[in-house]
Amino acid sequence: MASGRFNLDFPLPIVLSYSLIRTTTMSEDKLHIVPFKNHIMVLLTLIVLTILTVAITSIDLGPYNTAAALVIATIKIILVLMYFMHLRFDQVIYRIMAIMVLCIYSAVIIVTFLDYLNR
Amino acid sequence: METNATHHADLHRDDTAAKIGMWLFIFTEILLFGGLFIVYSVYRYRNPEAFHLAHEELSIPIGFINTVILLVSSATVAIAISAIQKNDRKMTMILLGITLLLAFTFLVNKYFEWGAKFEHQMYPGSDLMKNLSHGDTLFFSLYFFMTGLHAVHIIVGMILLIVSLVRVKLGTIRSNQYAMLENSGLYWHLVDLIWIFLFPLFYLIH
Numbered sequence: 195m196a197s198g199r200f201n202l203d204f205p206l207p208i209v210l211s212y213s214l215i216r217t218t219t220m221s222e223d224k225l226h227i228v229p230f231k232n233h234i235m236v237l238l239t240l241i242v243l244t245i246l247t248v249a250i251t252s253i254d255l256g257p258y259n260t261a262a263a264l265v266i267a268t269i270k271i272i273l274v275l276m277y278f279m280h281l282r283f284d285q286v287i288y289r290i291m292a293i294m295v296l297c298i299y300s301a302v303i304i305v306t307f308l309d310y311l312n313r
Numbered sequence: 314m315e316t317n318a319t320h321h322a323d324l325h326r327d328d329t330a331a332k333i334g335m336w337l338f339i340f341t342e343i344l345l346f347g348g349l350f351i352v353y354s355v356y357r358y359r360n361p362e363a364f365h366l367a368h369e370e371l372s373i374p375i376g377f378i379n380t381v382i383l384l385v386s387s388a389t390v391a392i393a394i395s396a397i398q399k400n401d402r403k404m405t406m407i408l409l410g411i412t413l414l415l416a417f418t419f420l421v422n423k424y425f426e427w428g429a430k431f432e433h434q435m436y437p438g439s440d441l442m443k444n445l446s447h448g449d450t451l452f453f454s455l456y457f458f459m460t461g462l463h464a465v466h467i468i469v470g471m472i473l474l475i476v477s478l479v480r481v482k483l484g485t486i487r488s489n490q491y492a493m494l495e496n497s498g499l500y501w502h503l504v505d506l507i508w509i510f511l512f513p514l515f516y517l518i519h
Binding site for chain 2: 225230237248274275277287
């Protein structure tokens with residue numbers, strides 16, 4: 195069968211996303227209550243990462259300072275998105291939307307800097 | 314599918330749609346600040362020395378304290394949602410109260426921080442700024458605009474949390490109906506997300 199090519203069809207994601215909403219509301223009924231303790235653990239991790247950012251940027255690593263700070267900030271926003279904003283426990287559709295937006299934003303950054311770095 | 318009937322007992326209520334709407338709004342906010350971050354990166358790329366010197370005027374301890382305040386307030390909102398799911402309304406209200414207090418502390422810190430900058434003539438258009446390079450003006454314009462816009466978001470988030478707090482008290486937000494609290498919480502985490510990038514980019518990087 196040609197089912198292997200199924201993913202190439204453009205309208206499929208829309209159909210898929212609809213089915214994602216439908217099928218996952220079932221699992222949403224099994225309400226996921228995050229224990230207080232887990233949120234505290236995430237909070238402590240975030241604070242440790244913040245201290246780490248301050249520590250790393252206080253020593254001179256040349257251009258790697260910026261890179262290190264941005265990498266740690268990215269880890270922090272992933273933690274906030276996944277745990278505090280419940281993306282990890284919610285329906286898949288929210289995760290897909292978030293990833294799409296981050297891809298669009300990355301594309302804009304890349305295109306802008308392709309322009310500026312090559313002038 | 315029929316098991317959903319209990320979840321959507323009220324025909325006029327669709328929590329999933331409300332939440333998708335909130336996320337879509339959050340995405341537009343991310344792109345709004347995202348655009349500003351790109352403006353910042355480009356200007357920094359073109360004025361590296363001025364940005365380096367200007368950033369040293371910002372106080373890392375105050376920035377750090379404000380970061381921790383926002384992270385803790387994000388955690389208290391997240392725990393408040395767990396509490397309402399467990400039908401613990403009192404705990405929810407206490408946690409929202411703590412969040413609001415932390416938000417207010419953040420704004421007070423910001424007030425003193427901005428006040429000190431104005432006192433030292435460090436704002437675009439001041440006499441001191443006129444004698445400095447174009448890069449310094451750009452840095453401080455972006456600093457005031459981005460932290461200012463962020464502060465506006467803090468105020469909006471506080472209003473949403475106050476409304477949620479009152480509705481928890483009134484009982485219109487409860488363990489089986491808390492979409493408003495959840496969506497206000499999402500907005501509050503957005504404010505945190507933005508600050509996670511603002512702090513290293515303005516205060517730390519050199």
